[in-house]
């Protein structure tokens with residue numbers, strides 16, 4: 001319902017926003033020098049010596065490797081436990097995360113769990129968007145803010161994983177290996193070590209970091225809020241395209257333990273596709289999904305609330321309010337009925353219950369009643385959408 005907009009969540013004038021925390025010099029030097037070096041050296045080398053197709057293909061593959069290791073591994077697997085993964089996959093994600101140079105899993109997941117628990121709280125959310133674009137994008141990394149103090153009390157489950165213990169212990173060595181040795185070897189195979197270091201190493205590092213940081217900054221400022229406006233998180237398909245599916249951030253903050261961020265089949269979410277494909281290969285299991293009823297109810301509640309607020313601005317406020325109330329209650333009742341029938345039909349299809357329902361007739365009756373309710377829901381949804389459009393038009397003419 002809410003149109004696309006750029007906004008500033010939270011309270012930027014809080015005490016936390018005004019403080020001048022001490023600089024984290026390691027990060028400051030690293031996060032300043034790498035983009036500057038990339039901007040100068042990558043085009044310079046390209047101009048003088050040129051890059052081969054192989055160099056660019058490896059750059060793209062390394063970008064994907066780092067990006068997906070963060071989104072599927074650090075984020076959905078470790079921070080949210082949205083599914084379970086085979087040790088081989090966890091090992092690959094641990095390497096990819098070190099390659100992305102986004103700290104070890106313990107620190108990343110601990111910060112991220114705090115981000116969800118205290119979202120938009122400028123004093124407790126490590127990268128609260130309420131403190132501005134710059135702070136939530138990268139500012140929180142280059143200074144020692146009190147909101148970013150390390151506290152592993154929220155990742156005790158992760159500390160038991162031997163792969164994560166190993167990554168935590170050897171993080172620096174892994175970073176150097178993945179960011180220097182691997183790109184150099186890639187370059188060596190393609191005939192130019194320097195080309196590998198510059199594209200698969202330097203440029204890939206800078207770009208993959210800033211792509212991830214867009215989720216903390218822009219995905220809390222730009223886009224729609226179809227599921228909830230309790231936090232600043234927004235859905236933005238352009239960001240989803242750039243971030244391997246993480247741009248459906250309003251959905252994610254509303255239902256954080258779902259392994260999907262883009263829930264429709266047409267939503268661009270390669271992280272979801274990877275996790276699902278790995279399930280067929282036996283590498284992932286226990287994929288968690290939010291029930292369609294919860295998702296639809298959340299959307300309906302948001303639309304209803306916005307439409308109710310608009311009612312008071314219309315000429316025939318009472319008439320519109322009565323119509324809205326009636327359609328809302330009807331749609332809500334049909335949604336509940338649809339969820340009940342859907343559940344019964346899906347259970348009847350499973351092998352266990354299949355045996356219990358001996359009569360083919362019973363199964364057919366279940367299927368038919370489910371289809372009937374589904375059709376009724378489709379018609380009511382259409383009516384609801386028309387009503388929402390009517391509201392929008394009415395408001396436009398009243399303004």
Ligand SMILES: [Zn+2]
Nearest residue numbers: 075112252256
């Ligand atoms: Zn998250």
Ligand SMILES: [Zn+2]
Nearest residue numbers: 215216233249
């Ligand atoms: Zn967020």
